[in-house]
Amino acid sequence: MMPVRDAALNGVIAREAERGNHMPIATAAAAATAVQIGAQIAGILVARFAGANPAPFIALQALVLALGAAVSLGVQAPKPTGHERSAIGALRDVRDGVIYSFRNPIMSPMLISAAYMGVFVIGSFQVLFPLIVRDAYGGTALMQSNRLGLLFACFWGASFVSAVLLSRLKPLRRPGQAMIASHLIGALALTSFAFDKPFHLFAIIVAFWGFAAGIAISTSRTITQGAAEPRYLGRVLAVYSMGFMGGAPIGSIAVGFAASEFGSRAAALIPGIGLALAAIALAVLTPLWRYKAD
DSSP states (O other), X not given: OHHHHHHHHHHHHHHHHHTTOOOOHHHHHHHHHHHHHHHXXXXXXXXXXXXXXXXXXXXXXXXXXXXXXXXXXXXXXXXXXXXXXXXXXXXXXXXXXXXXXXXXXXXXXXXXXXXXXXXXXXXXXXXXXXXXXXIIIOOOHHHHHHHHHHHHHHHHHHHHHHHHHHHHSOOOSOHHHHHHHHHHHHHHHHHHTXXXXXXXXXXXXXXXXXXXXXHHHHHHHHHHHHHSOGGGHHHHHHHHHHHHHHHHHHHHHHHHHHHHHHOHHHHTHHHHHHHHHHHHHHHHHSGGGGOOOO
């Protein structure tokens, strides 16, 4: 669903350009990111009321998804051409898309960044927050759930703010630099989790990390959707999503085992250092740091 959604954004931009409404891909990507994160925040706020009776909220989620599917039926675009309508043709298209993704000098490092973000950020994000709240700050179950909810609110709230700001400001000339810099900020935030600190300072650091994450999400969309050839766009985004989501289970397992062996705080050093090294390698060994948006 995510590759289809993101690929459709380019079509919307092209359609609006034909109507005289010119919007840079960076602005559109940031606006779409802000809407997505805003919806996540709304979902988190609603889910806080679920308690021990989540069934009505799961039903509400299903209703919202059904509404999204109904709205999607009204989305229209020209049918793609040049593709063989057979199973063999589909496999050939997949092969060509993967080859293009890894041979393109910009797409290849973007796929690498998606993979290491899945491993070092998504996995640790899902595992470390609950463990640190439980082990480092304690309290009753209600206190722990409130603190965990506050951390998620700080992260996604700050991400929403940065995405909105990017959608209102002039597009960044070097989005690759902004993306890598935001990854390094995330690495510093993760590394800081290993050290004792008051909870309010922990929440502030998480908010700074979230602000950087909003920049990272928006700029990664800008680069991927702006640099890919239109006929490969959907396939590139599919490979990108595969790396991003596929890395999360690996990171979750690694951080979970590290937390059981060394403690939840010490376990934060693994994704923190790994993310920093990966981001530096991406800046030094690929052209992404020097990439200029059109």
